[in-house]
Amino acid sequence: xxxxxxxxxxxxxxxxxxxxxxxxxxxxxxxxxxxxxxxxxxxxxxxxxxxxxxxxxxxxxxxxxxxxxxxxxxxxxxxxxxxxxxxxxxxxxxxxxxxxxxxxxxxxxxxxxxxxxxxxxxxxxxxxxxxxxxxxxxxxxxxxxxxxxxxxxxxxxxxxxxxxxxxxxxxxxxxxxxxxxxxxxxxxxxxxxxxxxxxxxxxxxxxxxxxxxxxxxxxxxxxxxxxxxxxxxxxxxxxxxxxxxxxxxxxxxxxxxxxxxxxxxxxxxxxxxxxxxxxxxxxxxxxxxxxxxxxxxxxxxxxxxxxxxxxxxxxxxxxxxxxxxxxxxxxxxxxxxxxxxxxxxx
Amino acid sequence: xxxxxxxxxxxxxxxxxxxxxxxxxxxxxxxxxxxxxxxxxxxxxxxxxxxxxxxxxxxxxxxxxxxxxxxxxxxxxxxxxxxxxxxxxxxxxxxxxxxxxxxxxxxxxxxxxxxxxxxxxxxxxxxxxxxxxxxxxxxxxxxxxxxxxxxxxxxxxxxxxxxxxxxxxxxxxxxxxxxxxxxxxxxxxxxxxxxxxxxxxxxxxxxxxxxxxxxxxxxxxxxxxxxxxxxxxxxxxxxxxxxxxxxxxxxxxxxxxxxxxxxxxxxxxxxxxxxxxxxxxxxxxxxxxxxxxxxxxxxxxxxxxxxxxxxxxxxxxxxxxxxxxxxxxxxxxxxxxxxxxxxxxxxxxxxxxxxxxxxxxxxxxxxxxxxxxxxxxxxx
Numbered sequence: 147x148x149x150x151x152x153x154x155x156x157x158x159x160x161x162x163x164x165x166x167x168x169x170x171x172x173x174x175x176x177x178x179x180x181x182x183x184x185x186x187x188x189x190x191x192x193x194x195x196x197x198x199x200x201x202x203x204x205x206x207x208x209x210x211x212x213x214x215x216x217x218x219x220x221x222x223x224x225x226x227x228x229x230x231x232x233x234x235x236x237x238x239x240x241x242x243x244x245x246x247x248x249x250x251x252x253x254x255x256x257x258x259x260x261x262x263x264x265x266x267x268x269x270x271x272x273x274x275x276x277x278x279x280x281x282x283x284x285x286x287x288x289x290x291x292x293x294x295x296x297x298x299x300x301x302x303x304x305x306x307x308x309x310x311x312x313x314x315x316x317x318x319x320x321x322x323x324x325x326x327x328x329x330x331x332x333x334x335x336x337x338x339x340x341x342x343x344x345x346x347x348x349x350x351x352x353x354x355x356x357x358x359x360x361x362x363x364x365x366x367x368x369x370x371x372x373x374x375x376x377x378x379x380x381x382x383x384x385x386x387x388x389x390x391x392x393x394x395x396x397x398x399x400x401x402x403x404x405x406x407x408x409x410x411x412x413x414x415x416x417x418x419x420x421x422x423x424x425x426x427x428x429x430x431x432x433x434x435x436x437x438x439x440x441x442x443x444x445x446x447x448x449x450x451x452x453x454x455x456x457x458x459x460x461x462x463x464x465x466x467x468x469x470x471x472x473x474x475x476x477x478x479x480x481x482x483x484x485x486x487x488x489x490x491x492x
Numbered sequence: 493x494x495x496x497x498x499x500x501x502x503x504x505x506x507x508x509x510x511x512x513x514x515x516x517x518x519x520x521x522x523x524x525x526x527x528x529x530x531x532x533x534x535x536x537x538x539x540x541x542x543x544x545x546x547x548x549x550x551x552x553x554x555x556x557x558x559x560x561x562x563x564x565x566x567x568x569x570x571x572x573x574x575x576x577x578x579x580x581x582x583x584x585x586x587x588x589x590x591x592x593x594x595x596x597x598x599x600x601x602x603x604x605x606x607x608x609x610x611x612x613x614x615x616x617x618x619x620x621x622x623x624x625x626x627x628x629x630x631x632x633x634x635x636x637x638x639x640x641x642x643x644x645x646x647x648x649x650x651x652x653x654x655x656x657x658x659x660x661x662x663x664x665x666x667x668x669x670x671x672x673x674x675x676x677x678x679x680x681x682x683x684x685x686x687x688x689x690x691x692x693x694x695x696x697x698x699x700x701x702x703x704x705x706x707x708x709x710x711x712x713x714x715x716x717x718x719x720x721x722x723x724x725x726x727x728x729x730x731x732x733x734x735x736x737x738x739x740x741x742x743x744x745x746x747x748x749x750x751x752x753x754x755x756x757x758x759x760x761x762x763x764x765x766x767x768x769x770x771x772x773x774x775x776x777x778x779x780x781x782x783x784x785x786x787x788x789x790x791x792x793x794x795x796x797x798x799x800x801x802x803x804x805x806x807x808x809x810x811x812x813x814x815x816x817x818x819x820x821x822x823x824x825x826x827x828x829x830x831x832x833x834x835x836x837x838x839x840x841x842x843x844x845x846x847x848x849x850x851x852x853x854x855x856x857x858x859x860x861x862x863x864x865x866x867x868x869x870x871x872x
Contacts, residue, residue, distance in 0.1 A: 367607070370602070378584050378586055386573075432588065
């Protein structure tokens with residue numbers, strides 16, 4: 147086996163993976179636009195989406211007002227979640243870490259619980275914007291707390307423990323609040339915890355793209371130091387990179403991405419752990435420059451399909467997105483653990 | 493400032509104090525190395541070898557003093573400048589996910605590549621050359637987690653070489669390697685120093701290997717450097733014993749052999765040795781815990797290196813001279829008291845005919861004569 151053929155074969159593999167992901171992406175999106183209580187033919191979809199034909203049509207309104215923003219939101223947030231998972235796995239050099247290990251979703255939930263209960267008298271039905279703002283602020287607060295420790299701890303696994311502990315503290319506070327709250331006051335909270343893309347609007351798509359796309363760009367720009375960081379901090383430092391600044395940058399990008407997901411769709415489980423892994427297995431490499439776009443794209447496809455399943459499986463009853471992602475993601479994680487264990491024993 | 497009289501040294505440490513969190517561990521460290529020289533830090537576990545190396549590579553803040561590279565204080569250099577001058581091989585385990593050896597080596601190009609770390613044709617050529625340098629081209633496409641410790645160490649060295657440094661710092665590069673891989677790795681380092689003018693600073697546990705490869709040696713122990721010099725100056729038995737606080741057992745600096753403590757108790761056996769024939773018997777007796785006497789050996793015999801530290805009693809004669817009457821008598825007196833005698837099979841000639849006489853004497857006196865290790869193993 148000469149080296150050229152091996153490297154050449156890898157390049158072919160990367161091209162095939164990206165091409166198939168793109169094809170899969172378009173299939174998922176079109177299938178998702180097509181399916182629902184009103185079935186729309188592919189021909190109509192293309193006409194309505196690209197030519198904006200038939201403004202007064204029911205299908206036009208269904209696509210432009212309901213389905214398209216929801217799909218775009220799942221594209222953005224699915225990608226964001228998977229990317230933040232990849233970043234946190236790189237950061238901890240642990241392939242089973244997830245973006246919510248830093249206690250971000252628990253922080254979001256706690257703050258949301260506080261706001262919900264405090265404002266129970268003000269609003270009969272909690273406006274979506276307040277839910278989004280409250281959970282984003284909560285995420286950012288726990289992220290700040292984690293950042294405070296990032297500079298101080300020498301050992302990365304210690305940070306992992308701190309993140310998990312912050313999560314427990316937030317959960318304890320949340321549970322305490324729920325104990326003293328009336329059932330009707332926490333409906334909103336329960337709804338949020340399950341996770342859903344159903345609240346999508348063009349407004350939320352716009353806000354999300356303002357957060358997610360720049361974060362994606364920054365992550366991509368960090369791909370060079372990220373690859374050096376994979377060797378360990380000692381080597382990274384000896385190659386002339388500023389490890390401390392890099393660590394903080396990664397925590398911020400990861401935190402902002404997952405906070406955005408938590409705010410707009412709730413704490414969606416498993417995507418952040420499982421999808422980067424699927425991308426890694428497809429590409430057979432962990433090079434950040436390839437993995438960043440691949441895990442984003444893969445996350446988008448995964449979430450669009452999972453959201454489609456959530457909408458359609460027991461239609462007209464809609465499942466929460468986490469139900470679907472967990473059902474698919476959890477077996478993947480178990481399989482990963484087992485196969486990793488086997489590899490280590492060998 | 494570094495000494496102005498001579499050319500700026502490649503690497504120079506000036507009254508350096510190192511330690512963790514501002515607490516000094518070792519102070520007043522000073523040495524200077526020219527291009528292509530090899531310096532080895534030796535010393536017991538936990539003596540601070542790694543701490544010194546980490547301070548040289550800027551992984552650890554120094555407490556006082558200065559490290560100069562080409563006469564420039566390393567703390568005035570940018571991370572990138574340092575990276576093009578100095579590369580490291582660390583003790584920390586490298587377990588990257590899904591990375592081939594070639595990719596790991598290519599990480600060494602970091603200071604030379606652009607914002608996205610893409611490799612140019614020249615970079616790729618350097619990667620191949622570095623892999624070839626450590627004879628690792630055959631494993632280049634294997635996953636880093638799938639290769640052996642010896643191979644991984646060579647690949648890590650290739651990564652350092654790929655950085656095209658002038659100085660390579662290695663922290664215990666031979667740990668976990670078997671003897672063949674140790675020799676192989678140190679051979680590459682020695683070759684690089686001589687032929688490519690790369691300055692090498694490393695820590696080693698194997699004092700015998702350190703002696704053979706190094707131009708200079710620093711003994712690290714206690715709050716100051718215990719000793720610094722060329723191996724010839726330093727490698728006296730006492731230096732090593734003092735450095736490692738060896739109270740039991742011995743280390744022969746000349747031959748580099750390490751012996752465990754001598755067996756205690758009444759002498760039960762006499763060994764006639766010489767020319768290395770006795771050595772396996774001395775070691776076997778040590779393992780069995782049987783105290784023994786050995787002789788009659790010329791002072792310069794290779795057997796003495798092992799029998800010296802292990803034998804309860806050793807009878808020596810002047811080199812290249814026939815055995816004296818007094819020596820022979822002393823040996824016979826010991827034979828009278830022992831349970832058995834070992835004839836190690838050393839050929840006897842003009843100078844050591846006495847040993848053949850001793851065996852005859854023992855036989856006449858009804859002593860059991862053992863000639864093989866197998867027989868010895870049956871002795872209770």
